[in-house]
Amino acid sequence: MFERYVLLDSVNAVKDFVRIVNDYPFDVDLLSGRYVVDGKSIMGIFSLNLKAPVLCHIHGNQDTDERMKSLIEKLTPYIQDK
Numbered sequence: 001m002f003e004r005y006v007l008l009d010s011v012n013a014v015k016d017f018v019r020i021v022n023d024y025p026f027d028v029d030l031l032s033g034r035y036v037v038d039g040k041s042i043m044g045i046f047s048l049n050l051k052a053p054v055l056c057h058i059h060g061n062q063d064t065d066e067r068m069k070s071l072i073e074k075l076t077p078y079i080q081d082k
Helices: 011-022 042-046 066-078
Strands: 002-006 027-032 035-038 054-059
Touching (some): 054 066
Antiparallel strands (some): 002 054, 027 054
């Protein structure tokens, strides 16, 4: 599993994030406080507080799956250190 904070602070960032993660077969969850939403759901993401980074869980094996490595690379612009 891949776990990092992501910052989705604009409508375009959310749309781009959803477009990217929907191209891959992995389950993606976004966590903000006690709320967990599907990272592939644009409506779910907009229900979160996006003023601060949210925790992103991508369920898969980043060490052996090349698709996971590709996904992480595409999400690099949104990954934050908290």
